[in-house]
Amino acid sequence: MLTDTNRPGTNVRSKASSARRHDDAPDTAELFARLAALDDGPERDAIRDRLVTSWLPMAHRIASRFRDRGESVEDLRQVAALGLVKAIDRFDPERGAFESYAVPTITGEVKRHFRDRMWALRVPRRVQELRNKVRVARRELTQTPGSPEPSTADIAAHTGLTEDEVAAGLEALESFSTLSLDAELSADEDGYSLADTLGGPDGSYDVVIDRESAKEGLRRLPERERTILYMRFFEDMTQSRIADQLGISQMHVSRLISRSCAQVREEVLGQRRARGRSAGQRPAA
Known part of the structure; x- marks a missing residue:
């Protein structure tokens, strides 16, 4: 039977289709049809392995597009092979050619690898x-040689x-990639590392936190106890001098200071425990 090659549209689709196909795109439609008809078992596994072997060169070709991006070609091929297996397992032969489904599936798997792992x-x-x-x-x-x-x-x-x-x-x-804290930042003899540029812990922050935490407890103390604590810790007065100014014994001053500090400390610790319990209680979904 002769074909009218001059008729518009004749063989154009088949020629275009063959032009788009790669050497690593085998004709495995029959294998996919058999795979779809089989239940899990040795025969299905064997056909699945044959399909993986047949299409693996295509997966390697896709992986090679992502070379020179900080990942070895071998690792990229393994990721692409995983994408190929997923494509084979999810492919429905009734919905078109396998290559049209597999290429974006494998490409997406490689891109996810870069996004999530690299x-x-x-x-x-x-x-x-x-x-x-x-x-x-x-x-x-910069494709042109000498381009700035x-x-x-x-x-x-x-x-x-x-x-x-x-x-x-x-x-x-x-x-x-990240830079190690021990990496040299200067090529001079007196070179320094990134760690040398970092500041050390500042104990003053702890003092600020402690003072803010103790404020409420101090406000609840009687006026005399607040005065004694102020004279002792802010004016740096001795207990004997405080006792002379207030007209009480040095022993009584000592007891008031100890009792006041213990009360404030207990209130601060109680607040921390309450915040801890509140943080541990999650609202029901």
Whole structure:
């Protein structure tokens, strides 16, 4: 039977379809049909393994698109293979060609790997997307040998992003890895590390917290006890001098100071325990 090759549309679809197919896209429609008809068991597992073996080169091809991004090709291939297995398990032969379903499934698995596993810092997805756009733009703008490094304005004009968005994307380019606190920041003989630039703990903050916690307890003390504590701890007066000014014995001053401090301390600890119990009580969903 002859085919009218001059008739519009004749064989165009088949030619376009074959042009889109890759060498690593085998014809496995019959295997997928058999897989869909089988229940779990050795025969189904064997067919599934055959499909994985047949389509694995395609998964490797997709993985190779993501090389030079800080992850080894072997690890990327393993991630792509996992995406392939998921695609085979979820594919419905009645809904089209396997390649059309598998390519976005495998690509998505590799992208999730970068998003969830490769970032040393937790970066919002929006910033990750900016990073990818900036990275692609830089590569496109420097394709010509001798091209200068594009500026923030150049990348913004190329991508349609604002300069602030480009700046966020450029900063995110460095977020795949973190710098050790022991890393040298200077090449001089008197070099220093990042840890050397960090400040030490400030004990004054603890004093502020303690004072704020004790304020309420101090306000509830009788006026005489508050006066004694002020004279002792803020004016640095001795117990004997306080006793002389108030006309009481030094022993009585000592007892009042001990009793007042114990009362304030107990109130502060009680407040902390109450806050702890309140934080531990979660409202019912």
